[in-house]
Amino acid sequence: MKDTVVKSNRGNTQLIHFLQEELDISATSIAFALRHSQQDSGPLPMILWQYGLVSIEQLEQIFDWLEG
Known part of the structure; x- marks a missing residue:
């Protein structure tokens, strides 16, 4: 279980970097979505x-990035 959480955190870190650097999504927007993804148990992109x-x-x- 711990390995899954670590992989998920690494994946989120890379995803967040992509969102900020490639798509120019603000840190505030990402933080908002992260809070809601934990509450709603939904994937961050959705x-x-x-x-x-x-x-x-x-x-x-x-x-596309996630598939790559």
């Missing part, structure tokens, strides 16, 4: 989109 913090095109870019 929370960002659900609250209008990324466009559908950006969401597609995120999923």
